[in-house]
Amino acid sequence: MKFSCFSMLPFLLVVLILSMIGATLAVSHGKFLHCLQFCSSNSSTISKVIYTQNNPFYSSVLNASIQNTRFTTPSTPKPLVIVAALQISHIQSTIFCSKKHGLQIRIRSGGHDFEGLSYVSEVPFVILDLLNFRAVKVDVKNEFAWVESGATLGELYYGIASKTTTLAFPAGVCHTVGVGGHFSGGGYGILMRKYGLAADHVMDAQLIDVNGRILDRKSMGKICFGPFVEAEETHLGLFSLGK
Ligand SMILES: Cc1cc2nc3c(=O)[nH]c(=O)nc-3n(C[C@H](O)[C@H](O)[C@H](O)COP(=O)(O)OP(=O)(O)OC[C@H]3O[C@@H](n4cnc5c(N)ncnc54)[C@H](O)[C@@H]3O)c2cc1C
Known part of the structure; x- marks a missing residue:
């Protein structure tokens, strides 16, 4: 050949x-x-x-x-x-x-x-x-929490429950789901009927935009969730159980 x-x-x-x-x-x-x-x-x-x-x-x-x-x-x-x-x-x-x-x-x-x-x-x-960004800081007195994007829902629930027995946050059932993807997609769970989605309780978020600027609710204004690349930390409103 x-x-x-x-x-x-x-x-x-x-x-x-x-x-x-x-x-x-x-x-x-x-x-x-x-x-x-x-x-x-x-x-x-x-x-x-x-x-x-x-x-x-x-x-x-x-x-x-x-x-x-x-x-x-x-x-x-x-x-x-x-x-x-x-x-x-x-x-x-x-x-x-x-x-x-x-x-x-x-x-x-x-x-x-x-x-x-x-x-x-x-x-x-x-x-x-973002697996290393997973801090959860709970402010019981003011009824809010800051959570980093790489934390899991389980870590968030544990963080809240270890500080208080009267406050909670409505989000998904599976404890290994990450906060970053869950909140940006809405986030439904067993408390949804009464309290709505996880995203409904997001009061503030620290975002890094495509130009590397760090933005938050104050710098962006209330209507702000546009073409952002990265949410690094989120400020959540907790609700009182029984309210
Ligand atoms: C076993 C299992 C159980 C589930 N249970 C529920 C439930 O009970 N309720 C419910 O509502 N959903 C549930 N989901 C769906 C889940 O909420 C979504 O798949 C969610 O997007 C996962 O988020 P993650 O951070 O774990 O995923 P990832 O795969 O890390 O991210 C999901 C998407 O979000 C983007 N993203 C992640 N973090 C950021 C960030 N910081 N900034 C910008 N973009 C980001 C990613 O690029 C990707 O597009 C479940 C999924 C699984 C696999």
Whole structure:
């Protein structure tokens, strides 16, 4: 069987195109990492929360909160980088650098998205993982709480119940669901009939917009939930049980 150079041409073209795509990805990925180090006020801190595909912990961090195992197969598109932010500046740097280098951001709080939208994409992407933002601060006297996006509903309920037996917050049933995705989608649970959705009780939220600005109710005004990229912390109105 004879092979001429011309009969191999389509194959070579495909290989060439594929390797060019691979090279472009590697370049934007490398530039993105460089940008993260450069933009971060403390580059040694941010390097501890960056997981590239070569990092031995990459798979465990990626799979840690994937709730739909249909999206854990080898053929599922994987993020080039996971940034498990520890500080607000890490979120701002990730937004800035991914925009600059043309990478999509997938934001993940509790990872319960039914379609895997917080950790799968068809285009080159990075995951901004908020699993380290999970503080819950309850102010019993003023009947409100601040909760960070990566906290679970269980952590929120526990935070409230450990401070008071007379206040509560209406949200979902499954305690592993993340606050970030749940509140932004409404959030229904067994107290819904009387108290409405979780989102109805959100009084304030700290948001980081596409330009990295930190906004809240005061700076945005009351009618404010427009094209924001990231909600990092949420201020909730608690209600008295029995009211
Ligand atoms: C087992 C199970 C039980 C459930 N029970 C209930 C229930 O009782 N009541 C109910 O109402 N719903 C329920 N849901 C649905 C659940 O509320 C939604 O899937 C919710 O979006 C999950 O939020 P998450 O943060 O865990 O998910 P994620 O996958 O992390 O996020 C979901 C979506 O929100 C986006 N997102 C997450 N955090 C942020 C953020 N900080 N800023 C901007 N975007 C963000 C993600 O990018 C993604 O698109 C349940 C889901 C599962 C899998």
